[in-house]
Amino acid sequence: MKRPLNIQNRFQKMVIPMICSLIIVYFFIYGMRSMQVKADLLDEIAALEQEYDLVHERKVDIERHVELLQPDHVDPDYLDEKSREMLGLMHKDEIIILQED
Numbered sequence: 001m002k003r004p005l006n007i008q009n010r011f012q013k014m015v016i017p018m019i020c021s022l023i024i025v026y027f028f029i030y031g032m033r034s035m036q037v038k039a040d041l042l043d044e045i046a047a048l049e050q051e052y053d054l055v056h057e058r059k060v061d062i063e064r065h066v067e068l069l070q071p072d073h074v075d076p077d078y079l080d081e082k083s084r085e086m087l088g089l090m091h092k093d094e095i096i097i098l099q100e101d
Helices: 002-030 035-068 076-087
Strands: none
Touching: 002 035, 035 076
């Protein structure tokens, strides 16, 4: 008769640690600082880095074009291309070949 009481006593001593362990595991998986949140943040970081690379590439391209139009050093080919484009004297399929005389 003593054996069922011993099993019941052991079970009662294990219930609280088991419940605490389950709570800890739950918050480890689904909590605010969980593995899933970390994975989502890493995905967001990767997407933002790609967007940054595109924006940086565009910025470098714009800076290169601005340098070509600086007053102290104007690239004649680029100036001719932009002026013809702005005045509507150039078609999309037109190829410009400049000849020096």
